[in-house]
Structures are given as C-alpha cells and as structure tokens.
Amino acid sequence: MKNSNKKYDYLIVGAGIIGMTIAYELKSRNPNISIVIIDKEDNVGKHASGRNSGVLHAGFYYSADSLKAKFTVNGNKLMKQFCYNNDIFVNETKKIVVAKDEIELEGIYELQKRAEINGVETSIIDEDTVYKIDPNIKTYKKALYSPTTASINPLEVCFKLKEVLEKKDVEFYFNTPFSKCHLDYGYLVNSSGAYADKIAQQFGLAKNYTMLPFKGIYLKYLENKTDIKTNIYPVPNLSNPFLGVHYTITSDGSIKIGPTAIPAFWRENYSGFNNFNIFEMIEVLYYESKLFILNSFNFRSLALNEFKNYSTKYFIQTAKNMVKKIENNFKPMPAGIRAQLLNTKTNELVQDFVVEHAENSTHILNSVSPAFTCSFSFAEYVVDQINNNKLRYNSILNKENL
Numbered sequence: 001m002k003n004s005n006k007k008y009d010y011l012i013v014g015a016g017i018i019g020m021t022i023a024y025e026l027k028s029r030n031p032n033i034s035i036v037i038i039d040k041e042d043n044v045g046k047h048a049s050g051r052n053s054g055v056l057h058a059g060f061y062y063s064a065d066s067l068k069a070k071f072t073v074n075g076n077k078l079m080k081q082f083c084y085n086n087d088i089f090v091n092e093t094k095k096i097v098v099a100k101d102e103i104e105l106e107g108i109y110e111l112q113k114r115a116e117i118n119g120v121e122t123s124i125i126d127e128d129t130v131y132k133i134d135p136n137i138k139t140y141k142k143a144l145y146s147p148t149t150a151s152i153n154p155l156e157v158c159f160k161l162k163e164v165l166e167k168k169d170v171e172f173y174f175n176t177p178f179s180k181c182h183l184d185y186g187y188l189v190n191s192s193g194a195y196a197d198k199i200a201q202q203f204g205l206a207k208n209y210t211m212l213p214f215k216g217i218y219l220k221y222l223e224n225k226t227d228i229k230t231n232i233y234p235v236p237n238l239s240n241p242f243l244g245v246h247y248t249i250t251s252d253g254s255i256k257i258g259p260t261a262i263p264a265f266w267r268e269n270y271s272g273f274n275n276f277n278i279f280e281m282i283e284v285l286y287y288e289s290k291l292f293i294l295n296s297f298n299f300r301s302l303a304l305n306e307f308k309n310y311s312t313k314y315f316i317q318t319a320k321n322m323v324k325k326i327e328n329n330f331k332p333m334p335a336g337i338r339a340q341l342l343n344t345k346t347n348e349l350v351q352d353f354v355v356e357h358a359e360n361s362t363h364i365l366n367s368v369s370p371a372f373t374c375s376f377s378f379a380e381y382v383v384d385q386i387n388n389n390k391l392r393y394n395s396i397l398n399k400e401n402l
C-alpha cells in the first residue's frame with residue numbers, strides 16, 4: 001500500500017477491463033487529467049477480466065431496451081479495433097447457436113428477432129449450411145449463424161491496455177485495497193467487480209443489492225484442434241443471464257468447453273478454500289437458500305442442474321449433445337467467477353449493467369457478461385454519465401449558494 005501527497009483528479013478502484021477502459025476514455029477526452037487506478041491484487045486482470053471465455057459477443061441475446069444491447073455491437077467493433085491497433089490477434093471464429101428440438105427452434109427465431117431489433121448481423125441457416133461450416137455440428141432443422149463473434153486472449157488485452165495507459169501517465173497502485181487506500185482524489189469510480197456493491201454501500205448506494213458468485217468451470221480439449229471449427233452455443237434460457245455450456249475456439253485455436261454457472265459460496269471461491277471468507281459465506285448462503293426456497297426465476301432447477309456439472313462426465317455430456325463426435329479427452333482450466341447482482345427486494349438476478357452515482361463518485365454495479373465485449377463502448381457512456389453527475393451536483397451547489 002502506498003501513500004502519496006498528490007491529489008488525483010480521478011481514483012479508479014479496480015484494474016479490470018471496466019476500470020481500465022474508463023481510464024482510457026477519460027484520458028482520450030482530456031489528456032491533462034491525473035488518474036490513479038488501485039487494485040487489491042498484484043496486477044491487472046486477476047479476476048473476471050482475466051478469467052473469462054474471451055468471446056467478443058455479437059449482441060443478439062439482449063432485449064432491445066437494455067444497456068447490453070446498446071453497447072455490444074459497437075463494443076465488439078471497438079475492442080477489435082484496439083486489438084488490431086496493438087498487434088493482438090483476433091480469431092474471427094464466428095458462432096453457431098444450435099437447437100435440440102422444436103421448443104429450442106422457437107428460441108432460434110426469438111434470437112434472430114432480437115438480432116434484427118438490435119442491428120446485429122445474423123442469419124438463420126439450415127442443416128446443409130451448418131454442415132458446410134462444420135460437419136460435426138448437430139442441430140434440429142435450423143441454427144443461428146453469427147459472423148461477427150470472435151475470440152481474443154482477455155489477459156493479453158488487459159496487459160496491453162495497462163501498457164497503453166501507463167504511456168498516458170495513468171498510475172497503477174497494486175496490493176492496495178480500497179479500505180487501506182489513503183490517496184487524495186477529486187472523483188471516484190468504483191469498478192471493483194465482485195465487491196462493487198460493498199464499496200457503493202459505503203457511499204450510501206446499492207441498498208437493495210448484493211452480489212452472488214457463480215462459478216464458471218472450463219475444460220480444455222486435448223485432441224485434434226480441428227474437431228470443432230467454430231464457437232457452438234445452445235439456445236439459452238433467457239430468464240437467467242447465463243448462456244449455457246458451449247464450445248469456444250480460443251485465440252490460440254484450441255477448443256474449450258464451459259463455463260458452468262454453479263452457485264459458489266463466497267465471492268472468490270475459485271477452487272478449494274481459495275480466498276475463503278466466513279462472513280461472505282454466511283451472507284451468500286442466506287440469499288442462495290432464500291432463492292432456493294422461493295424458487296425465484298427457477299433458481300432451484302438452475303442450481304440443481306449446475307451442481308451436476310461438478311461431475312466431469314455430466315459436464316462433457318452436455319457439450320457432447322451439440323456435436324456428432326468428440327473424444328472424452330479434456331483437462332481442467334482455471335475457473336472464473338461471475339459476480340452477479342441480486343435485487344434483495346424482488347429476489348431477482350439483475351440482467352443488465354447498473355450504474356449509480358453519489359456526489360463525486362460513480363459506481364458500476366453489475367458488470368456481467370458481455371461487459372468485456374462492451375467495455376470500450378460502455379466506457380464512453382459511463383464518462384458521459386460522470387460528466388452529467390458533476391454538472392448535477394454543481395447546479396445543486398450553485399442553487400444552495402444563491
């Protein structure tokens with residue numbers, strides 16, 4: 001932990017993709033401002049931003065009125081642009097969403113409808129066309145094809161962004177939890193991912209929210225890299241925010257399956273007793289049990305199904321259902337945790353991004369998937385919101401001084 005006598009214009013809490021893209025946008029608009037980014041870990045991307053699927057989504061899942069729909073299409077373009085400009089390989093993998101029966105076929109048509117409303121390039125293709133793209137894929141009558149979905153290495157993006165920001169004089173203080181940070185600042189941006197609710201509550205915000213952790217386990221395929229040629233996804237249950245176990249072709253061309261969405265017991269419950277916190281466990285178990293009893297948004301079947309994924313056999317079988325042939329040869333990869341905001345009043349998982357403001361601070365409360373894809377575009381919106389918030393408080397102050 002460091003102390004400094006300098007007063008920074010902005011203190012950003014969290015060196016994940018959200019904090020760093022907001023710093024990038026602030027600096028793009030005004031190169032002269034001073035920014036410090038603090039993180040409790042010893043480097044960037046140690047949590048969700050470095051432990052995700054690395055998929056640049058296209059934007060067809062989200063209802064038209066959502067912030068997710070608003071920022072995914074442009075975010076996908078801006079992230080690709082950042083990668084091209086900084087020599088980061090973008091694997092233009094494309095993607096196919098497959099159906100297993102008549103009911104899921106309806107889901108394919110619903111996704112196509114959402115794509116059209118959201119201005120996303122997709123098409124419905126028949127089994128012959130699916131076969132031409134990847135003869136191994138199984139689908140029921142039709143599938144949804146997305147040509148703009150791609151893969152990148154998310155950690156490589158985070159490290160490059162850090163380098164770019166340092167060149168713009170943004171300072172990073174690592175091993176610096178917010179509770180022990182004594183830096184002086186004009187405006188605070190809380191982009192602390194899994195702990196954003198806790199920090200926001202210190203500013204009198206996020207009163208009806210808490211974060212629930214869902215563990216995303218991945219398995220890497222150890223056989224032939226050409227066995228799967230494109231990202232393959234099932235039709236998701238649109239009443240919860242998870243997309244279902246899928247195949248991703250990573251930026252180095254390997255194949256992985258996952259992530260699961262298994263209810264976890266504390267916020268950084270990656271494996272074993274890693275980062276165990278008894279107070280968090282009591283809080284998380286309280287809310288998970290409540291959801292289980294009330295069965296809000298079918299949490300009971302979601303939880304029971306997801307727990308089955310602890311069996312590798314079951315997990316692999318789920319993925320096997322989408323293809324004609326795949327070997328059983330997989331090995332575990334590092335897991336990620338999706339920090340998912342729960343509205344404690346309505347007992348619902350919040351589907352969209354949430355941004356709240358207090359005087360001289362802005363808090364990003366639900367930076368769930370596809371926030372990595374959206375990040376550069378979302379940051380433009382957050383910075384507009386920060387400027388509006390400053391104006392709002394200035395005008396309140398001016399009125400009080402009249």
Ligand SMILES: Cc1cc2nc3c(=O)[nH]c(=O)nc-3n(C[C@H](O)[C@H](O)[C@H](O)COP(=O)(O)OP(=O)(O)OC[C@H]3O[C@@H](n4cnc5c(N)ncnc54)[C@H](O)[C@@H]3O)c2cc1C
Nearest residue numbers: 014016017018040049052053055178193216336371372373
């Ligand atoms: C399994 C999984 C798969 C995903 N797949 C995709 C995908 O394919 N495509 C996509 O677009 N999105 C995906 N996402 C979502 C994406 O990873 C997240 O939306 C995004 O990384 C959130 O970024 P963030 O900066 O808000 O959070 P984080 O990356 O978690 O960063 C928050 C930072 O805050 C720090 N911090 C926390 N508390 C404190 C504190 N008190 N003091 C100081 N620092 C603190 C943490 O150490 C951390 O570095 C996935 C997420 C997961 C978990």
